[in-house]
Amino acid sequence: MRQTSPDTPAPSVLQRRHSEQLGAILPEMHPNEDIPEEEDPMILSDDAGHVYPPPARIAARFYRQTNTRRKSSAASSRRNSMSSTHSHQSNRSLRAGYQSNYVAQHLRRASIIESRKARLADRAIHAEQVRLRAALAKAAPRSSNCEERALAAQQAREKYLAQVASACAGEVKRAKKIAEDMKERKAAEERRLKQEMEEKLADAERRRFEYKKNTKRLRTASIPAPVDEKVFDEEVVPLDDSTAARRLQGAWRARRRRRLVEDFSSGLGISIDNIGNMAFDDVTALLAEEKVLATTSSILELFQLQSVDASATPDRTTVRTFLSAYLILGHPTTVFSKNGAQEEDLMVKARDLLAHNTFVTAFSAWRGQDSSALVETMVASFVELDGIWQTVKDDNDGGVANDYKEGIRNSQVNLLRKIRKLAGPDRADMLIKKAIKESRRIKRRRRPATEVTPRAADSPSSSASPGLSESADPDITAATQLQVSQPAVENGDSESMELTKLFSAVPNNRILVHELAIDKDYRIEVSPHSDTKDSINRAVCDGMRKGVEQGTGAPWTVAMAQNIRSKLLKLVQEGNSMHRHISEVIDLDMISMQCAHGAFSYNDFFASMANILPKLCAPFRDGQVRALAEDLRKGSDEVGNMIDLLFRLLHVIDLLSLDYSNYLLMNVAPTLLREASAYEQRQFAQDLEKGVITLQRTKHWWRNASVNVLTEAERRDPESVNRPADRPTSERIYARGLVDLAVATTPLQESDLPETLHLDKSRIVRIRGDALRITTIGAILLTAKNLLKREMRSQWKTEAARIWDILLKDGYASTAESTVSMPDRILSVITQAMPPTTRAQLANTITRFLAQAETGRLADPVMKVLFQRLKSHVFLRVSASSSGERVRAASNASESLATSGLSEFIVQVGGIVDTLGRISEVDGKAHGMWYEQVASEVNGREGEELPALVS
Structure with missing residues (x-):
């Protein structure tokens, strides 16, 4: 590698210098533009101005195609390394004349750098866009309802946990009870094992002591002695008297215990399996045998088991309680009326007879709960019999009281003995006195005679007509005594007579006599036309108001004074001081003269009425009359208020007339009752002769009843024996x-x-309304008891009374004014705690029951069965022919209704039976001859004499 001189600049400086030279030589190029092709000439800046193309190998190296261009090299590439730069510098120094090498190299390098800058810029722009989108997404409001969903999930979780807790409450309770039973069983087993171990240790210690006392045996050979010799040796062992006596007593006790156990298990054959295979009546008879009781008593004495009830006889009470465990386990469905938690606990304890005291305690608790229902039922029967006696005790003429007296007394004595046996003497007397007092208080709601007698009325002897005798015709009696309170009508004016009957508070004589025959304490109530009568009075007062405003009020005033005067004079007897006082105060001539001269004062007239009315009213009307008198004394100068006071005065006078009519009716009632049946016979015969009525509907009704009775008789007699009792x-x-x-x-x-x-x-x-209401409420309460696993015979009197009032007042359908539906109102009355699922199921059942009761078509099985039981019970009591049968039916009425699931309606059912009984008695006396005629025609026996309907 060529060495670089010290004066040679650094590679970065050389690169910068080459770039400056290229900028001066080449025009500005875009970074993404391709490198010029091979044929493009290279313009060099030399003195000659010639352009020298690069050699072919150099052009092929630098001027490549665009699609085959190499990607940018990494930082560690060889071209970017110092050795590559140094090589190029060395090469340039060798070939300084070829500047095209530098141009191509720097062009490619600049292009690469620019492309990288562009890519980095694109990445920066993309990153900024991502950051902006993230910021916008973070700043935008969230549209998800995570919090609501979390709250809903929390509520659903709490609801589910509550349902699980309520569903598992019973299982937890049962598991706890089982755990406690297991714990007690283990404790008893440990005590038994400990006692056995102590007995074994004591026996071992005794044998050890006896072994030490015996003479030491002589040393013998290792060969065992013969049996005879051993027995001989043991027989000749001397024993003292105490040891011999103890051994004999132990052997005798063991033999006695073994024989007692064998007699109980093998001799009697009493076991849970054997008892379960036998019939319930046979088991009851077996457990009542003297031999079984004696053997069981010996077994219990052997194990020293005593009764937990110290007041009862120890032997028999303990024996019967012990044997009842076999009866419970063998026939649980017959013994128990329901399968509740207490019954299951009793059966668990009955299986474990070793824990005898625990079983006896549980048995006593169950028997106490069961006996409480029986006590309530028998007390209700006692009260029912007392109500019958209170009804018939005053009838001495017909001998009804004598017939009922002995039967009612005997039945009440039997009931009293049973109640005292179950509840104790003191508690029994307290319950009976309280029930009878409450029953008589309900039946004795009428006010005494002193409260309803008008103050201006004369004594009963002077109020009757002089010519009235005991044999007087009831028609004449009613006309002379009661028609005085009706408005006078002209003879021959039939329209006025019908209008008088329509708005009169006193019914006609036939209705009056019939009502007295049904109820001897009958009193005339406010007329059903009282609202119409008040509306007519209101219309008259409005007409009077218009007349006064128009200046024609004088005739209205005179007519109103005349009406008030006539009504008040009918309340007192002629010649009485009050009669004279009323005639003087309300002088029609004087009032007419004052009205003609405009001198009549309504305030003075009202003040006079305020002084007269308190002297005429009955004591129980004092509050109402006193309030009216105070307003009358205040008076009013306004025409509207004056007319309103006049309307109130007319209304109170009508009430006083009704009170006086009831007073007269109370005086003549004995006379009317003596001739009631004969009077009704005459009136009915007259209607038949005149053609007002026929007997077609009576014949149709009797024919249907005959078919029903014959069908029932055939069903009771499938073999067609035709016994006289079934006819x-x-x-x-x-x-x-x-x-x-x-x-x-x-x-x-x-x-x-x-x-x-x-x-x-x-x-x-x-x-009919009461029967449907009893069925509906009974079905609701019976369903609630079954869902809550309560005793069917238990009496929910408070709930039944409240539901009765709701249905009697508002009916079966929900009203538009009520914000709470009828099923919810009834469900709120049942205060027993229940799970949500049970409450929802009961609400649906109540809705279904109310819908069927509203239409009168009972389709639900529970309502159909209860209604049929109620109907059968009423028929059984109404069809009783003799006094003894009636007393027996009344004695068993409470138990029968409790078994049917209607234990809360003993009073209502008794009222229905009593009403039908009185209707039957009065109707038979009045129309017995026509019933015999209809029976002969319907049965096709015209000439045959039938037994009389009423003896």
Whole structure:
């Protein structure tokens, strides 16, 4: 390699110098332009001005094609190295004349450098664009809802965890219980093993002590002695008296224990498998045998097992409790009415008879819960019997009280004995007294006579007509005593009479007598036309307001004063001091004269009325009349307020007239009751003779009832034995028709109502509504009990009463004004805690039940079964012919309803039965002869004499 002189500049300096020379020689070129082709001449800056082309090998080296041009060399390339630069410098020094070498080299180098600069610039631009896009993306608002999704995921997770916790609560409880049972079992096993080990150690110590006491055996040969010699040697070993007695007693006790165990296991054959294969009745009879009880008692005495109930007899109580474990394990479905947690725990403890005290404790707890339901049922039956006695105890003329007295007393004594046995004497007496007091308080809601008697009314003796006697016709009695409260009508004016009947608070005589026959404490309620009557009074007052404004108010004032005067005078007897006072205060001539001269004062008139009304009203009206009297004394100068006070005055006077009518009805009720059945017979016969009614609907109704009774009798007698007890009687056909008519789900049609029961239409409609309501609420509560695994016979009286009030007030459908739907309102009444899934399932069931109840078509199996059970129960009690059967049916009513799942509606069902019983009694007395006629025609026995419907 050629050496470089010290004066030679550095390669970088030479390169810079060559570039400057090229800039002076060559024009400016673009970095990306290709190197000139081979044929392009090279212009050299020499003195001669000639252009010398480079040699072919040099041109081929530097002037290459564009597509075959080599890529830029790396920093470590040979061309960029110092040796390459030095080689070129050396070569240039050798061939100084050829400057084209330098030009080509520097052109290519400049092109490479420029291309690199361009690529770096493009990369810088691209990096800046990426940075800008990243900055824009970072600064732009995020459109994702990550936070909402995270919150929703958290809520879903919490909900799922709550569901898992609620679902696993029962499993955790069960696992804890199993763990506790295992722990107790292991502890008992450890105690047993420890006791056995202590007994073994004691026995070993005893044998060791006895061995030491015996004489030391002589040394003998190693050959074992014969058996006879050994026995002989043992027999001749002397023993003291205590040791001999102890051995004999131990052998005797062991033999006795072995025989007791053999007698119990082999002799009796009592085991869980054997008990399960036997029938329940056979097992009950077997466990009640004296031999079984004695043997079991000996076994329990052997193991020193005592009863946990110290108040009971130790032997029999413990024995029966011990044997009940076999009965529970052998027939669990028959013993238990449900399969709850307490029942499962009792069965687990029954399998482990070694833990006897634990089993007895669990058995006592289950028996206590079961007995509480039985106590409530029997108390309800006791109260039902008391209600029947309160109804019939005053009927001494017909002998009904004597028939019922003995049967009710015997049934109540039996119930009282059972209740005291289960609940104890003190608690039983307290429960019965409380239940009877509550029942009588509900039934005794009417006010006493002193509260409803008007102050201006005379004594009962003076209020009756002078010619009234005990044998008087009820029609005359009703006309003379009650029609005084009705407005006077002109003779022959039929339209006025019909209008009077429409707006009168007092019903006609036939309805009055019938209502008294059904309920001897019947009182006239506010007329169903009271709203219409108030609207008419309001219209009259509005007309009077217009007349006063137009200057024609005098005739209106006189007419209103005359109306008020006539109504007030009807409340008192003629000749009474109050009668004279009212006539003097409301003097029509004086009022007419004052109105003609414009001197009439409404404020003075209202003040007089404020003084008169408190002297006429009954005590229970004091508050309402006092409030009106205060407003009347204040008066008003405005026409509008004056007319409003007048309207209120007319309304209160109508109420006082109604109170006076009830007072008169209370006085004449005994006379009307004595002739009620005869009066109804005469009225019904007159309607038949006049053609007002026929018996076509009664015949159709009786025919349907006969078919139903015959079908039921054939179903009970599949072998066609035709026993006399199964033959349908008139009483049974009538009871079937009455129950089918009253206990139904669809609305009552006029064509379905027989003519004989036309006056009881409102009662039948009310009973239909009550029956459907009982079925709906019973189905809801029964479903809730099953979902929550509660006892079916337990009484949810509070929930049932609240749901009853809701459905009675608002119906089955949700109203537009209510913000909460009807299923949600009913579901909120059930306060028992339940998981969300169970609550949702119960809500869907309630919605389905309410929809079916609203239409009256029961399609759900639960509602159909409950309604059929309710109907059968009512028919069983209504069809009872004798007093003894009625008492027995009433005694078993509570238990029957509890078994059917309607334990909360004992009072409502008792009311339905009582109402139907009274309807049957009154209807039979009034229309018995026509029922016999219809029965003969329907059954095709015209000439045959049938048994009378009412004896």
